[in-house]
Amino acid sequence: MPLDSDSRGGIYRGWWVAAGGFVLAFYAWGVGFYGHGFYMAVLGRSTGWPVSLLSSVVAGFWLANVAASLAFGWITDRFGARPAVVYGALAMAAGCFALAAFEAGFFEARWQLFAIFALMGSAYPGLAAMAVSAALVPWFRRRLGLALGIALTGASAGGAVMPPLMAWLSARYGFDAAMTGIGAALILSVLPVALLLVRQPEGREAARETDAATAPAAHGRPAPARFLGDFRFWVIASACSLSLGAQVGFLMHQIPLLQGPLGLSGAAFAVSVASLSAALGRFVLGALVARFPLPVLAAGCYLIQAFGLLLLLAGEPPALLFAASAIAGFVIGCIVMLPPLLLVDGFGQHGYGTAYGLTAAGMFVMASLATALTGWLFDATGAYVWPLLGLAGLHLLAGLLVLWHGHRQRSCGAAP
Numbered sequence: 178m179p180l181d182s183d184s185r186g187g188i189y190r191g192w193w194v195a196a197g198g199f200v201l202a203f204y205a206w207g208v209g210f211y212g213h214g215f216y217m218a219v220l221g222r223s224t225g226w227p228v229s230l231l232s233s234v235v236a237g238f239w240l241a242n243v244a245a246s247l248a249f250g251w252i253t254d255r256f257g258a259r260p261a262v263v264y265g266a267l268a269m270a271a272g273c274f275a276l277a278a279f280e281a282g283f284f285e286a287r288w289q290l291f292a293i294f295a296l297m298g299s300a301y302p303g304l305a306a307m308a309v310s311a312a313l314v315p316w317f318r319r320r321l322g323l324a325l326g327i328a329l330t331g332a333s334a335g336g337a338v339m340p341p342l343m344a345w346l347s348a349r350y351g352f353d354a355a356m357t358g359i360g361a362a363l364i365l366s367v368l369p370v371a372l373l374l375v376r377q378p379e380g381r382e383a384a385r386e387t388d389a390a391t392a393p394a395a396h397g398r399p400a401p402a403r404f405l406g407d408f409r410f411w412v413i414a415s416a417c418s419l420s421l422g423a424q425v426g427f428l429m430h431q432i433p434l435l436q437g438p439l440g441l442s443g444a445a446f447a448v449s450v451a452s453l454s455a456a457l458g459r460f461v462l463g464a465l466v467a468r469f470p471l472p473v474l475a476a477g478c479y480l481i482q483a484f485g486l487l488l489l490l491a492g493e494p495p496a497l498l499f500a501a502s503a504i505a506g507f508v509i510g511c512i513v514m515l516p517p518l519l520l521v522d523g524f525g526q527h528g529y530g531t532a533y534g535l536t537a538a539g540m541f542v543m544a545s546l547a548t549a550l551t552g553w554l555f556d557a558t559g560a561y562v563w564p565l566l567g568l569a570g571l572h573l574l575a576g577l578l579v580l581w582h583g584h585r586q587r588s589c590g591a592a593p
Contacts (some may be wrong), residue, residue, distance in 0.1 A: 190378075191316030191324065197374030198309040198328025201262060204363045205304035207335025209269055209297055211448055213238070214432030215343050216276065218441060219352050220290070221433075223280060228433065230287070232552025235429050237291050239545035241298030243538045249302050249311075250534020257377045258312040265303020266367035272297030273360030277353040304367070305332075307537055310517035312375050314529045321521060325514050326463035332510060333459070336452025340432070340445040404532050409523050409582070414536045416579040417516045420479050422543030423571035424512050426551045426564070427486055427505065434561050435502075438493055450499050451506025459510035471522055472583030475515050476576035478508040483572035486565050516540070547571065 217231045249261040275293040278284055284293070302308060309328050317324045339359075346355035404410040431451070435444035458478075465474055485505025491497050520532045551564040 191313070192327075193374055194312050194316055194376075195324045195328045197370040198312060198324075199331035199334070200366055200370045201265075201304045201309055202306075202329050202331030203335040203338075204269065204367060205265070205301060205309075205335070206332035206452075207339030208273065208359060208363060209238075209301045209304065210332070211336040211340050211428065211452065212343065213429045214448065215340050215445065217429070218432050218436060218444075219280070219347065223352075226287075227556055229549075229552045229556040232429070232549050234287075234290050234294050236545040236549035238294040238298035238301070239425065239541045239548060241295040242301055242541035242544075245299040246302045246307060246534045246537035246541060248534075249307060250530040250532075250537075253308070253311040253530035253534075254528060257315075257375070258308045259371055259375045261303040261308045261311070262371040262375050263303075263368065265300045265305075265308060266364055266371065268296055268300030269304060270360040270363045272300065273356045273363065277356040277360070280351075280356070281353040302537060306513050306517065307533055308375075310533065311530050314517070314521060314526050315378055318521075318526070322463040322466040322514070322518060325517060326459040326510075329459055329510050329513060330456050332513065333452045333456035336455070336509075337449040340448045341442075344442060344445045401531055401535055403528065404524070404535055407524075410532070410535075412578065412582040413516070413519045413523060414539045416475065416479075416575045416582075417519070417536055418539040418543040419571045419575035419578070420475075420482075420512050420515075421540040422547035423479075423486075423568040423575070424482060424509060425544035426547030426568045426571075427482075428509070429548045430551050430555070430561070430564070431502070434489070435498060438498060439495055443495065447499055447502040451502045451509060454503040454506035455509035455511075458507040459514060462508075462511040462514060466518060470583055471515070471519055472579045474511075475519070476580045478511040478515065479572040479576040479579075481505075481508045482512065483569040483576075486569045486572075490562060490565055543571075 213235050217228070217235065220226070221228065221231055252260055272293055275284070275296065279290060279293060284290070306329065310325060313321065313324045313328060343355055343359070346358065350358075428448075428451075431448055432441070432444040435447050439447060462474060462478070482505050485501050485503075485507075488501035488504060489498065491501070516536055517529075517533065520536060521529065524532055547568065551561075551568065554564045554567065555561055
């Protein structure tokens with residue numbers, strides 16, 4: 178019987194979970210990831226606050242991810258991904274409503290803006306790669322890369338649709354009305370997915386796809402010490418943290434960076450170009466996973482984005498900036514897919530939530546630092562030259578680290 182169908186001849190239910198993951202990723206990245214550059218541009222105009230302060234606000238978003246990721250890792254290992262998704266939907270929508278209230282003048286203090294972004298940050302793991310991958314891992318083993326590619330294509334769709342939609346809605350109805358509508362749409366879209374599609378396999382629903390990898394291990398649930406005491410985990414976590422930090426530092430500043438030469442609408446369109454390019458990149462990575470060692474693929478992804486960032490230093494003409502955004506964007510989804518793939522490849526499915534939660538904590542700390550440092554360097558130098566060089570350097574370091582570890586494993590005769 179083909180893997181695409183269940184015992185009753187219908188579509189394999191894991192693919193419905195992947196479809197639900199597409200919806201989660203659409204809002205996670207559209208509202209909670211790519212939206213930040215737009216929020217910074219709008220709030221910078223309305224408040225007059227410096228880029229460094231707004232970057233620190235966004236950095237607070239990523240710091241809130243750290244505690245949320247550790248908590249959700251424990252929750253998903255024990256109760257599945259659904260509780261995390263429900264919280265993510267409600268808290269992210271509440272953040273949208275609060276941003277609307279801030280722009281409307283109901284909130285004015287700086288600490289209140291920090292609190293709003295922290296609330297949205299605590300919601301992000303419940304909608305993004307952590308929740309999506311935790312929902313898919315019990316259903317897939319052999320085709321986890323393909324399932325992640327399908328689900329996380331929602332991130333590209335969200336990045337392609339949301340920034341231009343936010344810009345259009347804000348121009349026509351105002352920022353406060355736009356964010357209120359987006360928050361309402363998020364709740365109405367995500368909660369049905371959480372309740373109907375995000376669930377654990379029952380009986381042997383996923384046995385053929387996972388080869389019984391979903392069966393409980395005899396030694397019980399793993400403690401964080403199992404991973405923290407393993408050198409392989411630290412290499413994976415470090416490479417993923419450096420690369421995601423560089424990626425987030427760029428994406429959080431992409432609109433402010435390109436707003437000068439391209440205008441706000443042009444910069445928002447460049448975000449869409451990067452997002453659409455990422456959709457293709459995800460499927461390319463999914464096709465290559467079975468043919469090449471993961472460390473080699475990971476290093477290639479990091480180097481491609483580093484090249485795209487360096488190409489942005491040219492500054493003009495506009496066509497070159499769009500091309501650079503497409504090159505950097507080609508591996509946006511790959512860099513998000515690699516942590517789940519590397520962790521499952523290295524440690525299996527048992528305790529995946531804990532492993533990803535610990536890894537995500539490091540990734541979000543680095544994302545916070547990279548975002549803040551990028552803003553501080555811009556304020557100190559008045560240009561994005563040094564910030565882009567620094568972000569490219571993080572990618573190069575991540576690539577060298579993962580290649581060194583892959584070479585070390587081959588030299589020792591260990592399995593990757």
